[in-house]
Each structure stands twice: as C-alpha cells, then as structure tokens.
Amino acid sequence: xxxxxxxxxxxxxxxxxxxxxxxxxxxxxxxxxxxxxxxxxxxxxxxxxxxxxxxxxxxxxxxxxxxxxxxxxxxxxxxxxxxxxxxxxxxxxxxxxxxxxxxxxxxxxxxxxxxxxxxxxxxxxxxxxxxxxxxxxxxxxxxxxxxxxxxxxxxxxxxxxxxxxxxxxxxxxxxxxxxxxxxxxxxxxxxxxxxxxxxxxxxxxxxxxxxxxxxxxxxxxxxxxxxxxxxxxxxxxxxxxxxxxxxxxxxxxxxxxxxxxxxxxxxxxxxxxxxxxxxxxxxxxxxxxxxxxxxxxxxxxxxxxxxxxxxxxxxxxxxxxxxxxxxxxxxxxxxxxxxxxxxxxxxxxxxxxxxxxxxxxxxxxxxxxxxxxxxxxxxxxxxxxxxxxxxxxxxxxxxxxxxxxxx
Amino acid sequence: xxxxxxxxxxxxxxxxxxxxxxxxxxxxxxxxxxxxxxxxxxxxxxxxxxxxxxxxxxxxxxxxxxxxxxxxxxxxxxxxxxxxxxxxxxxxxxxxxxxxxxxxxxxxxxxxxxxxxxxxxxxxxxxxxxxxxxxxxxxxxxxxxxxxxxxxxxxxxxxxxxxxxxxxxxxxxxxxxxxxxxxxxxxxxxxxxxxxxxxxxxxxxxxxxxxxxxxxxxxxxxxxxxxxxxxxxxxxxxxxxxxxxxxxxxxxxxxxxxxxxxxxxxxxxxxxxxxxxxxxxxxxxxxxxxxxxxxxxxxxxxxxxxxxxxxxxxxxxxxxxxxxxxxxxxxxxxxxxxxxxxxxxxxxxxxxxxxxxxxxxxxxxxxxxxxxxxxxxxxxxxxxxxxxxxxxxxxxxxxxxxxxxxx
Numbered sequence: 044x045x046x047x048x049x050x051x052x053x054x055x056x057x058x059x060x061x062x063x064x065x066x067x068x069x070x071x072x073x074x075x076x077x078x079x080x081x082x083x084x085x086x087x088x089x090x091x092x093x094x095x096x097x098x099x100x101x102x103x104x105x106x107x108x109x110x111x112x113x114x115x116x117x118x119x120x121x122x123x124x125x126x127x128x129x130x131x132x133x134x135x136x137x138x139x140x141x142x143x144x145x146x147x148x149x150x151x152x153x154x155x156x157x158x159x160x161x162x163x164x165x166x167x168x169x170x171x172x173x174x175x176x177x178x179x180x181x182x183x184x185x186x187x188x189x190x191x192x193x194x195x196x197x198x199x200x201x202x203x204x205x206x207x208x209x210x211x212x213x214x215x216x217x218x219x220x221x222x223x224x225x226x227x228x229x230x231x232x233x234x235x236x237x238x239x240x241x242x243x244x245x246x247x248x249x250x251x252x253x254x255x256x257x258x259x260x261x262x263x264x265x266x267x268x269x270x271x272x273x274x275x276x277x278x279x280x281x282x283x284x285x286x287x288x289x290x291x292x293x294x295x296x297x298x299x300x301x302x303x304x305x306x307x308x309x310x311x312x313x314x315x316x317x318x319x320x321x322x323x324x325x326x327x328x329x330x331x332x333x334x335x336x337x338x339x340x341x342x343x344x345x346x347x348x349x350x351x352x353x354x355x356x357x358x359x360x361x362x363x364x365x366x367x368x369x370x371x372x373x374x375x376x377x378x379x380x381x382x383x384x385x386x387x388x389x390x391x392x393x394x395x396x397x398x399x400x401x402x403x404x405x406x407x408x409x410x411x412x413x414x415x416x417x418x419x420x421x422x423x424x425x426x427x428x429x430x431x432x433x434x435x436x437x438x439x440x441x442x443x444x445x446x447x448x449x450x
Numbered sequence: 451x452x453x454x455x456x457x458x459x460x461x462x463x464x465x466x467x468x469x470x471x472x473x474x475x476x477x478x479x480x481x482x483x484x485x486x487x488x489x490x491x492x493x494x495x496x497x498x499x500x501x502x503x504x505x506x507x508x509x510x511x512x513x514x515x516x517x518x519x520x521x522x523x524x525x526x527x528x529x530x531x532x533x534x535x536x537x538x539x540x541x542x543x544x545x546x547x548x549x550x551x552x553x554x555x556x557x558x559x560x561x562x563x564x565x566x567x568x569x570x571x572x573x574x575x576x577x578x579x580x581x582x583x584x585x586x587x588x589x590x591x592x593x594x595x596x597x598x599x600x601x602x603x604x605x606x607x608x609x610x611x612x613x614x615x616x617x618x619x620x621x622x623x624x625x626x627x628x629x630x631x632x633x634x635x636x637x638x639x640x641x642x643x644x645x646x647x648x649x650x651x652x653x654x655x656x657x658x659x660x661x662x663x664x665x666x667x668x669x670x671x672x673x674x675x676x677x678x679x680x681x682x683x684x685x686x687x688x689x690x691x692x693x694x695x696x697x698x699x700x701x702x703x704x705x706x707x708x709x710x711x712x713x714x715x716x717x718x719x720x721x722x723x724x725x726x727x728x729x730x731x732x733x734x735x736x737x738x739x740x741x742x743x744x745x746x747x748x749x750x751x752x753x754x755x756x757x758x759x760x761x762x763x764x765x766x767x768x769x770x771x772x773x774x775x776x777x778x779x780x781x782x783x784x785x786x787x788x789x790x791x792x793x794x795x796x797x798x799x800x801x802x803x804x805x806x807x808x809x810x811x812x813x814x815x816x817x818x819x820x821x822x823x824x825x826x827x828x829x830x831x832x833x834x835x836x837x838x839x840x841x842x843x844x845x846x847x848x849x850x851x852x853x854x855x856x857x
Contacts, residue, residue, distance in 0.1 A: 164773025
C-alpha cells in the first residue's frame, strides 16, 4: 500500500515509566511483520476506555466493556489481521483464552488485562496462534518501542500514527504518548480504530475516565472517512502513576486541568492522523459549521457534509462545487434556512444569504482546493451552535482498496 | 457517458389521451440535444406530487409545493442542465417568469402549471433561455413522444428510463406511463430524481394524491445510490380523465384498488430503473431485512446496509464480505442482537445465530455475486418487521463521474 500523501513523520516519543512493550509475529495472515503487541503496565496503573457503539461488537470489545468499570490494568494484548468479530462461541472462547494466558504470563488477575483485535470480520481468532502470540510477545518484553508497537497494530494503515503531549502536574512533567491504527470504516463512534494512550500521571480511574470521555466528543467522535462504523473500535488510556506526583482525584486538584487539556490535545492529534490515513485520501478536509441552533445540531450538519460522497468526490477533483455543500446542509434534517446560509472555501466567501456572492472569483478557491488541507466553513445564520469535524476526499484509491480487501 | 450495463430496453408506451408533448433545445449547457420538455394537459387534469425533504429546495420545488394543494394541472415544463437551486432572488424570478410564460402560451391560470429543473446547483436559470425554451417547445407540441421527453429531461443518465402499467376501471382500460431521470445524488426523500407519471384515469385530486403518497414509501423512498439527497427532487403524477370512466372519488369505488396497485407497480419499476442507472453501477443490489421489531426499524437497517460504502465496494469486487453486512447492521442504531442475526447472499445462508454457518461453502455465493442482480437477506430474529430497498455497487465509475462533473 502506498504511503498516504497526507502522512506526517513519526514523532519522538519519550519512554513512559511503567510501560514495557513486546511485539511478535504469528500467522494470522501471510504477513512476515509483527502483528501481536503486548504491553505490560506497572502495578497500580489505572485505565479508562471508550468502545464502539455498534450493536454487533467483537468479543474483545465486550471484554473491555466488562472490565473497564474495575479501572485497573496490568496488561494489554492487540491482534492485527483478524478482528474476531461476529465469530460466535469460537471467537468468544479464543478471546477469553488469550486474555487468560496474558494474565498468567503477567501474574495478574484476568480482570486487569485488556485486549483488542482488528482485521477481517467473521473468522474466529485461531486460539493456538493467539496463545503463541502472547508467549512470543511476552518473551520480547522491553525490546519494542512505541514505533514498533504502532507498526504491529496496523492493518491497511499506510503509515504509523502516533502523537505525544505533556503537562506539568504537581511540579512533575507528565508525558502522554498515543498510538492509533485505522484508515477505513472510520466514522464517529470509534470506527475501525484502535487507539492506545499511555501516560505516567497518577490519577484515580474515575477522574481519568471522565477526562477521556470528555476528550473523545470533539476528537475521535468528530472524524469520518466513509461513514461506516466498526465492530471493534476501542480507545484505551492507561495512566501508570510513574511521574511521581500526588494522585489526582478531582478536576479541582492543581494540574488536573492541564492534564485534561493535554489528553484532549493528544486525542485531537491522533484523530486527525486517522483521517490523514483515510483509505485513498489525497486531501484532509476540515468542516466547520457555525450559526446552528446548538452545538449538537452543528455537528450533525457538519457530519452530513463530511459524509457526503458527492462533496468528497468534488474535493477529490479540486472542484469548487459548493452546490454540494448546500445539498448536504439540506439533507441533514437540522434547522437551516436556505436564504441565511453562507459558505466559505478556505478564506474565500463563496455564497452568502442563499446565493453565490456578487462577482464571485473562483481563482482563490481553486488555489485552495489544489492544496492538501481543505477548509470548508458553513454559517447557518440561526444561532451560536458550532462544531468542527474532519474527513478526507473520496478517490479511486478508496474503491481499489475496498473492492478487493479480502483477496 | 457509457450506457449502464444494467440498462433495460425502453418500453412500448401507448399514447395517453389528454397528454401532448413538445421538446426543444436551448443553451443551458453546450448540449445540442433537447433539454426543455413541455407537456400540455387536457382541461380537468388532476395532479398529485411528492417533493424533496431537503431544507434547501429549489424555487421550482417551492412552486410545486405551493400549487399542489390546488390539485389541478394544465401544463408542465422541465429544464435539464441547470437545477436553478440555491440561486437566490434571481433564480426565483426566473422560475416564476418561466411559469408565467407557460401559463400564457397554454392560456391557463399560472396556478395550474408546474415546473422542475435539474442539473448543476448555484447558477440562476437564465431567464431569456427559460422563456425561449417555453416558446420553442410549445411550437413543437405534439411532435415529441415519451421517449423524446425521457431523453430531454436527463442529465448524467446513461439510458432513458420509463415504465408502463395499466388497470381496468369501470370497464375501461386505464394506462399509466412514467418517465424518470436521475442517477446520482439518489437517496430516499427523492434524491436528484425527477419523475413524471401520466395517466388517463378520472379521479379526484385528493384520492390521486393519497394513492401517490402511499406508493412512494416502498418505491421511490426505498432506493439509494449514494445517500445524498437533492434539492430538486420531484415526482408529479397527472391524471387526465381521458379514459372516460366515472370519476373515482374514494378507495371504496370499484377499480380504485386496481388503479392504486398499478400506480404502485409503476413507481416500483421507475425507482428500480433509477438504481439501474446509479452512477458507475455495475450491479443492482436488493436488500431485504426481516425479523425486525417493526417495519420502520427494518427499513433503517436495510438503508444502513444499502448506504454502506464498504458493503457497496465489496459487492463491486464480487467479494462475499458478509462481515460488512454485520458492520452495517451494527451501526444502524436499531434493535439488533448479534447472536440472533442471520445473513443470506442470493439463496445461500452464510451466517446464522452470530457466526458463519458450519461448512460454509463460498462457491455458490461467489457465483451469485458474479451476476448483475445481487440479493442480500438479513434476518434480525426479533420480530415481524420487514423492508426491502434497492441500491447499486460503488465503483471507480462513481468517482470518475463525480470528481469532474462540472468541468
């Protein structure tokens, strides 16, 4: 797979105290690269998570949902190449056996190990390979870095996606590293996305979950590649406590705001990286809707635009077809008044009050659309609701990738 | 544009008493073909209609909405090549001027003429050309047949789409002819679709509207090409009374059932023709959902499947990727139980009770997917709700058509 033209370089990621990584290769697919990632987390690590809203989730997602309320984590296993979704009893048994094996090698409670799988749907995870993966990756603990882990969790990804941020809490620097995979089946509610965040903050599980839950709305839940929602999407955030500051227990504690902001920033970076690797993407599109009756309405309008195949193909063709923006606003079903609508491409006002602006000059718009980072602004003129979402263009590459994914 | 491989031959359409057609060429685009269609309807003709649910409709749609309650029609004008949507005061003035001109040449009340425009959004319909179109098409009245009209209303259509049906009412044969255009921006709520139905039944406007409103749900509102909804969609049905039977006033009148059934059959034929001309379509896909908690829920699940780019690209690739059906069921947000779900491709049961069937043999499924007419069946196992919708596959052709539509 050709590297996305929107790829960013892999960032420098500092080690996180309390996080050890091992990766391994097993034969889920005919890949020679590593496809199993094991992370050992120091005792006392807390975990927060958000999973897909699909009604047909994978067994791994079900296990995460069951264990997250406990708030404690000692280990994580990630399988790439097989999502284990919709695999009935066999898949559930395989997921449970792998989790049990992970708890065994780490010497911890099975309630404290988390798992995620990504890849083709409908083929039970082969239990022998799943167990072999745990053993081999555990034997390699400490030999892999975040780059190796990022590569090992990928499937159709064309570049390894990671980000970092930091905050000062109680006089100590807290580091947050995030790794993410996903490029198709990306929609709000987590898409075919796996994201893992590692942080050395000391924090209660409840507060950490509250920070993560607040962060995902304007970040992971504000991206779409193709409007499809996966059965496997999972974001897990681990905080090891290794930074050594006093445990944060409430948003009123000094430094809690800074940590929440750093987490939100990290999630935003990771979410946009996923769009930058959208299947077939040639352009990153940021859609900002203002003037809606409220923020939720603005987001639905923004998503209607960001999910429109006609708008996304127009952008692919560098075509300033703002009529398709009107169409997408009109179909959103949200309060909108044609004659109050204004539309911008980049910094250029294209349409205002229900019609093209007088003397409209397409040249600056065409220049903007020739770039890789496209901004579309819509003002509904009704209220103060606003939202920003990200998507990518829809190209021949998307068709090529998805018309023969399994073969 | 290459003719769709799913095209059907143009049917034999009998003349309809009370319907006269003229077509003309004007310079909305650099086309040499006719792009204005004028239909004169006999005095006493009743009209029923359904328009887009877009919040940003075209002026023509607004005019139709305003006039439909009157229930009477003497004329219709259709412009192809310019949708006149989102064109502010200039567009509204052009639509009104054209309608006034049509009433003038037909010698009727302006409340009894209907108009529709289709094509690019955002460019006001040039009023001089709009008036020229009325004059030229009126001068040609009686010289065009339904085939000529079907060709003249098309834009990106690759074949002329029409259908016919009939019923016996009061001992007379009633004929219904329908013509339709549309291939992209097709979704429920009428899409970029224009449909015109001509019938010689004698019927009250109220009963005719009731029959049409009942017919569109399982037909025009059960198709999708790309989930996009147009600003211009309109279906108008005219009944001239020329068949000479006693006027139908209620569904209890003899023959009313037969006419309603013929109208529903006609709408179904026309709707599927639109999908057969879906932009880039290589395969027609029929999605049937059963076992839902109710019919509305079944339809939302069916549309979630029919709108999934991942499912549609898989079908394009002849890939029996039923995992993407599971994904689309899961994302619909409707009641569903993974472990009660079963899936069929063609006549083959692929998955049952949450997993692939034992000994699953992909060969008959692959053979089915190699054909042009694909059937996907999903049983949710929850209740007796059911729905059937139609879509097409998503191919490179869709991207090619839409990435450079305006150029």
